Amino acid sequence: MENNLAVLIDGDNIPSAYVKEMMEEIAKYGNPTIKRIYGDWTKPQLSKWKNVLLENAINPIQQYGYTQGKNATDSAMIIDAMDILYSNKVQGFCLVSSDSDFTKLATRLRESGLNVIGIGEKKTPEPFIVACDRFIYIEILGSHPKQQESENNVDKDKKKQSVDKVTPKVINLISSTISDVADEDGWAFLGDVGGLLQKKQPNFDSRNYGFQKLTPMISSISNFEVESRENQNGRFKLIYVRNRA
Structure with a gap:
């Protein structure tokens, strides 16, 4: 029987260009029955997400920033994760963020016997990475959409730069x-x-x-x-x- 997964995405810390490749990667590890993305959708920087949410059946969760300098998105994700955990509807979580604030959450979910997959950029702090069973850098998930032919060489160069050396x-x-x-x-x-x-x-x-x-x-x-x-x-x-x- 295939594992059901809860996919929780921190919209403030993940670029929207990788959504298709990201969802294809997640499908390798289970069936993403819950797919939610958190953010303040009144902010213009999240507008790029809106076009891909329907295509990938991801449910946007509105979270206003009630206090200046505080990330309300993190709190909303953590509360929802614990609610999902106690519902016993999934066998694993996929936490999509580059934010170390989710380190404790990943640890808590694993303590409950659930598999935790992390997905984030290479700038993700080490504590969050090691708190997951598996952590995948979003930069390696295929090529993201290229807007102009002239950008192709630039994207290829970035891809080469993102490849680590075998030390x-x-x-x-x-x-x-x-x-x-x-x-x-x-x-x-x-x-x-x-x-x-x-x-x-x-x-x-x-x-x-x-x-x-x-x-x-x-x-x-x-x-x-x-x-x-x-x-x-x-x-x-x-x-x-x-x-x-």
């Missing part, structure tokens, strides 16, 4: 993870490696480094060996990896 620290993380789940010969099933990497570092994603999947990423690093094996039925290929001696 020795990243290689060491992968290497130690392979060792953690390897058999006596040093081989580890890639699925187990990927799962443990996610637990160790919620924002680990091969797309951050320019690779759509983990297999080509590890294959590109000379420190590792990759082996393809047939399963017992011979219908599927199983990928195994190990550290080079």
Whole structure:
């Protein structure tokens, strides 16, 4: 049975250009039965959202800023999240924001046994990232709409700049993870490696480094060996990896 997800979006901290790609990504992890976005819709900076809300069946929640300098949107999201939690209608949450104010909320939801996926920009503070089971940077979710042909090269340059380098620290993380789940010969099933990497570092994603999947990423690093094996039925290929001696 597919997990039902509550998708709560902080309209003040997420660009509207990525909505389509974001909803496609969320669908990989469950069925988004509740989709709400919070913000003060009287503000002109949120006007770009209005065109995409109907297309993606996202329910806008009006939240006025009652006090100068205070973010009422955060409070509204947190209150709704707790109401949804106690309704027992979902098995997981997707919190879409780059704001560290949702760190405590993510922690509380996980304490209740629910899976929490975070989505935000690369500027998202580390405490919120590690409070989630998985954190996805919105910049890697495909290409956002381009308004003019002349902007294409600029967008491509931005895309290149957003790709992280595979540093020795990243290689060491992968290497130690392979060792953690390897058999006596040093081989580890890639699925187990990927799962443990996610637990160790919620924002680990091969797309951050320019690779759509983990297999080509590890294959590109000379420190590792990759082996393809047939399963017992011979219908599927199983990928195994190990550290080079």
